[in-house]
Amino acid sequence: MSTLAYTVSDSTTMLRRNLRRLQRYPSMTLLLIGMPIVFLLLFVYVFGGQLGAGLSSGLAGGHSGRTGYLNYVTPGVILMSVAAAVQGTAIVVAMDMTGGIIDRFRTMAISRSCVLTGHVLASLIQSLVSIGIIVGMALALGFRPTADAAHWLAAIGMLALFAFALIWLATALGLAAKSVETASNTPMFLTLLPFLGSGFVPADTMPVGLKQFATFQPFTPVTETVRGLLMGTPIGWNGAGAIAWSVGIAVVAYFWAKHLYSQRRAN
Amino acid sequence: MNNFAAPAITATGVCKSFGEHTVLDGVNLTVPEGSVFGLLGPNGAGKTTIVRILTTLIPADAGEMRVAGHDVVKDPDGVRASIGVTGQFSAVDDLFTGEENLRLMADLHHLSRADGRRRVAELLGSFELVDAAKKPVSTYSGGMKRRLDLAMTLVGSPRVIFLDEPTTGLDPRGRLTMWQSIRNLVAQGVTIFLTTQYLDEADELADRIAVLDRGRIVAEGTPDELKRRIPGSHIRLQFADVAALRAAALVLRDTTSDEENLTMQVPSDGNVAALRSLLDQLNDAGVEIAQLSIHTPDLDDVFLGVTGQPVPMEGAVR
Numbered sequence: 001m002s003t004l005a006y007t008v009s010d011s012t013t014m015l016r017r018n019l020r021r022l023q024r025y026p027s028m029t030l031l032l033i034g035m036p037i038v039f040l041l042l043f044v045y046v047f048g049g050q051l052g053a054g055l056s057s058g059l060a061g062g063h064s065g066r067t068g069y070l071n072y073v074t075p076g077v078i079l080m081s082v083a084a085a086v087q088g089t090a091i092v093v094a095m096d097m098t099g100g101i102i103d104r105f106r107t108m109a110i111s112r113s114c115v116l117t118g119h120v121l122a123s124l125i126q127s128l129v130s131i132g133i134i135v136g137m138a139l140a141l142g143f144r145p146t147a148d149a150a151h152w153l154a155a156i157g158m159l160a161l162f163a164f165a166l167i168w169l170a171t172a173l174g175l176a177a178k179s180v181e182t183a184s185n186t187p188m189f190l191t192l193l194p195f196l197g198s199g200f201v202p203a204d205t206m207p208v209g210l211k212q213f214a215t216f217q218p219f220t221p222v223t224e225t226v227r228g229l230l231m232g233t234p235i236g237w238n239g240a241g242a243i244a245w246s247v248g249i250a251v252v253a254y255f256w257a258k259h260l261y262s263q264r265r266a267n
Numbered sequence: 268m269n270n271f272a273a274p275a276i277t278a279t280g281v282c283k284s285f286g287e288h289t290v291l292d293g294v295n296l297t298v299p300e301g302s303v304f305g306l307l308g309p310n311g312a313g314k315t316t317i318v319r320i321l322t323t324l325i326p327a328d329a330g331e332m333r334v335a336g337h338d339v340v341k342d343p344d345g346v347r348a349s350i351g352v353t354g355q356f357s358a359v360d361d362l363f364t365g366e367e368n369l370r371l372m373a374d375l376h377h378l379s380r381a382d383g384r385r386r387v388a389e390l391l392g393s394f395e396l397v398d399a400a401k402k403p404v405s406t407y408s409g410g411m412k413r414r415l416d417l418a419m420t421l422v423g424s425p426r427v428i429f430l431d432e433p434t435t436g437l438d439p440r441g442r443l444t445m446w447q448s449i450r451n452l453v454a455q456g457v458t459i460f461l462t463t464q465y466l467d468e469a470d471e472l473a474d475r476i477a478v479l480d481r482g483r484i485v486a487e488g489t490p491d492e493l494k495r496r497i498p499g500s501h502i503r504l505q506f507a508d509v510a511a512l513r514a515a516a517l518v519l520r521d522t523t524s525d526e527e528n529l530t531m532q533v534p535s536d537g538n539v540a541a542l543r544s545l546l547d548q549l550n551d552a553g554v555e556i557a558q559l560s561i562h563t564p565d566l567d568d569v570f571l572g573v574t575g576q577p578v579p580m581e582g583a584v585r
Contacts, residue, residue, distance in 0.1 A: 006377065013374040017360070024362040024403075104358035104419070107322045109348035110375050 007111040014118020021092065022126060032088045033130050035191075036081035037137055043077070043200060044070050044141060051201065059202065061231045067142050074138040074145075075227040076199025079219055081130040082163045083190035086170035089123040093174030094183030116261055120167050127163040131156075145230040155229040158242060162222045165246040166190060168253035175260035193219040198227075218245035273336060275300040275427050275458035276321065281330030283316055283482075290316045292482035294330070298475075300426075303449075303459040305473030305490075307466065307569065312479040314462040315355060318431045321460070322352045335427045335458075351425030355432045357412050358419070359404050365415050366391065366400040372422035390418040394448065410441025417448060427458045434468060446471060466565050470494070478573055486573040497564050497572030502533045502545065505558035518552045519545065529557075537561045 022029055043051070044066060052060060052069030060068025096102055096119070105115055135143075147155065170187045177183035196213060197203060197220035203211055214220055221241030228235035276298040283291040290313045298304040308314050320327045321334055323343040332338070337345030352358075359368050369390055373383030391397050394414040399407060404415065413433065420428060433449065434442040449472055452459060463469050469476045470490045477487040486493060506512040506529045515531060516524050523532045535541050542561075549556060564572075 009377060010375060013371065016374075017363075017371055020367070021360070021362050099361075100354060100356040100358040101360055103324060103354055103356075104352065105375075106324055107347055107350060107352040108375055108423070109344050 003111075007114065010111045010114035011117040011121065014114045015121045018092065018118050018122035019125065022122060028088055028091065029126065032084045033081065033133055035084050036077050036130070036134055039080060040073070040077045040134065040137060040141070043073050048073070054205075055202075059231075059233060061144060061146060063144070067144075070138065070141055070143050071145075071231055072227075073200055074135070074143045075223050075230060076194045076197075077138070078131055078134050078159065078226065079162075079199060079223055080191060080194045081134045082127050082159065082166060083187075083193065083219075085127040085130045086123065086163070086166045086190065087184065087187045088126065089119065089167050089170040090174035090177065090183040090187045091180060092123075093119050093171050094177045094180045097175060098180060112262075113258075116171060116257060119171055120164070123167045123170070124160065124164060127167065128156075128160065131159055131163075146232045147230045151229045155226050158222065158225050158229065158246075161246045161250075162218075162242065165248075165250035165253065168250050168257055172253045172257035172260060175257055193217060194223065198223050218242075218249065221245060273300065274298055275302075276304070276332075276334050276460060278317070278321065278332045279330055281317065281320060281332060282328045283313075283320060283325075284328060290482050291320075291327070294479070294482070294484055296477060296484065296487075298458060298460060300458050301456050302474040303453055303461060303472055305469035305476040306460070306462045306479055307464070307469045307476055308462070308479035309464060309570075313482045314479055315431055317479075318352070318354070318429050318460070318462060322350060322429055323347055349425060350427045350429060351420035351423065352429045353413075353417050353420045353431065353433060355435060357416050359412060359415050361405045362403065364401050364403055365396050365407070365411075368404060368415060368419055369422060372419045376423040378422075386422055390421060393451070394418045395444070408441075410437050410444060413437060413441065413445060414448065417445070421452075425457065427460065428452065430459060430461045432462055432464065435464065442468075466569055467563065478569060480570070480574055486569075493569065493573075494564065497568045499534055500536055500561070500563040502535045502537070502542065503560045503562055504531045504533065504556050505529060505560075506531070507555060507557045511554055511556075514552060514554045515549060515556075518548050518554065535561075537563060 048066040048069040052065040052067070052072075055068055055072055057064065057068070059072050061071035063071055096115070102115070173186045174183045177186060194200065196210070197217055198214065199219060203214035203220060206214055221238040222245065224233070224238035225235055225242040227233050228238065274297045276296070278294060278296050281291050281294040282289075294313075294317060296304070306314050306317065316325070319325045321332060321339060323339060323346050326340070332340070334346045335349035337349065339346055360371065363371065366387060369387040370383060373387055378386060391400050394417065396411065396415060396418065399411060404412060407415065417430075417433070430449070434445050437445060446468070449459065449461070453472075459472075461469070461472060473490060475488065476490055476493050477484045478493070479485070486496065504515065506515065509526055509529065512524055512526060512529055512531060516522055519531075519533055521534050525531070533545065535545070
């Protein structure tokens with residue numbers, strides 16, 4: 001076999017290992033998928049009636065009140081589910097790095113990158129499953145996107161790209177953490193970012209300083225792009241912004257994670 | 268295994284410091300192919316550090332090392348392809364079953380499905396893990412985990428095996444089983460680099476022993492050579508009064524008496540026949556013994572013997 005074939009084979013083995021570990025340790029996955037579901041129900045049924053009343057018909061997908069708000073908030077909750085899922089990435093990476101088996105992998109003639117690639121691919125699959133569950137829930141509650149197949153595909157592509165970037169970031173945070181506890185805390189700010197953006201209410205309703213932060217932070221252009229693709233709201237410069245942020249985060253986090261992994265020496 | 272002339276492991280002038288703390292201070296060692304090398308030393312002597320350097324986990328600050336014909340610095344992948352490592356801390360996946368752990372290793376060694384299956388079944392059998400094969404490792408005992416750990420190390424049929432304190436923390440039975448597993452490996456002709464805190468373990472398993480103290484090798488030789496340099500094993504007798512002690516001294520040979528503590532040391536390797544004859548001699552002479560204990564040399568004796576100092580206090584680095 002060639003080096004490339006070995007790399008693919010080793011990465012696939014590691015992917016299978018990580019997916020199996022996720023199955024064996026379901027409580028964390030359930031918790032991380034459960035959180036955005038709770039927020040979806042909370043925001044739609046508790047705040048939704050009132051919040052929906054303040055939305056323009058364009059933002060609410062032609063509906064009003066609670067259903068209108070559901071149409072508006074679903075992309076925000078989807079992104080929240082991505083942020084929650086990558087929290088799991090940081091935890092499992094840190095669990096792996098603080099365990100003994102990583103030293104075994106390091107003394108084996110396997111491709112250097114396969115340990116991290118395995119984690120990233122497993123997390124990507126987990127994030128896409130999370131997204132699927134949230135979309136399914138939202139559809140069941142009455143979410144009515146206007147997208148055709150091509151727009152759905154583009155939205156999924158956008159989400160996968162952004163998830164990929166956040167997963168590398170969470171991988172780096174997991175590698176940087178000295179303990180599993182730290183690793184479960186550091187990525188928590190990511191789940192807050194959909195609130196400090198256009199995930200739950202339009203950014204232009206916010207006071208000046210916060211509004212500027214909300215407009216330019218990475219979650220907002222991604223939220224607006226996904227919302228535009230699914231609901232037909234204007235995307236404008238957000239598409240380019242979303243891709244730029246995703247690629248930027250992915251590249252920086254990838255090199256940071258690789259650096260941390262090669263530097264990391266247990267003890 | 269056709270190149271008997273080349274040693275499996277050589278290290279020259281290996282140095283390593285963590286910050287201000289010098290852990291290895293010019294270590295030299297040579298391990299011939301097919302032999303068992305025992306590195307003996309207390310906690311903090313630098314045993315784990317040298318293993319981590321030779322197995323490519325951490326870089327040395329200075330020194331030249333070759334393992335299985337590959338330069339550790341220039342060709343770490345060549346080294347990794349030839350070695351197996353079982354560290355002090357269990358390197359198994361707790362969420363997997365024993366069999367799944369071994370299958371993972373088979374996949375990472377790129378064994379074909381059939382070969383992998385065969386090798387895994389073979390190892391489960393020889394490490395007495397067949398019954399536990401389908402159970403998650405989190406339910407295993409310490410000894411079972413250590414056996415699985417070693418079995419995982421062997422999936423790729425390594426030529427050189429590093430065992431870092433393979434029996435630390437095991438109960439006596441687990442220890443004996445592990446020793447047997449190691450002996451079986453030796454019989455297959457692999458080279459073993461073993462670290463231990465126990466003299467009896469090194470004595471039992473190693474062809475050559477080196478004593479590591481504060482980052483330096485302070486003694487090296489066969490177990491017999493090394494044991495000659497340390498006080499031998501003896502039987503310690505305790506008497507009720509000085510009269511009994513003196514009577515015993517007349518009957519037995521080569522004894523050392525301590526009249527103040529009413530004790531006597533009789534050189535003996537502790538075998539049962541010698542012990543029985545000693546008791547018979549005392550019985551025939553009508554001498555009563557209050558207490559008897561058998562003392563075998565341990566790491567403390569080695570340190571006293573080779574460095575003239577007791578085992579140093581535990582250092583900051585393992």
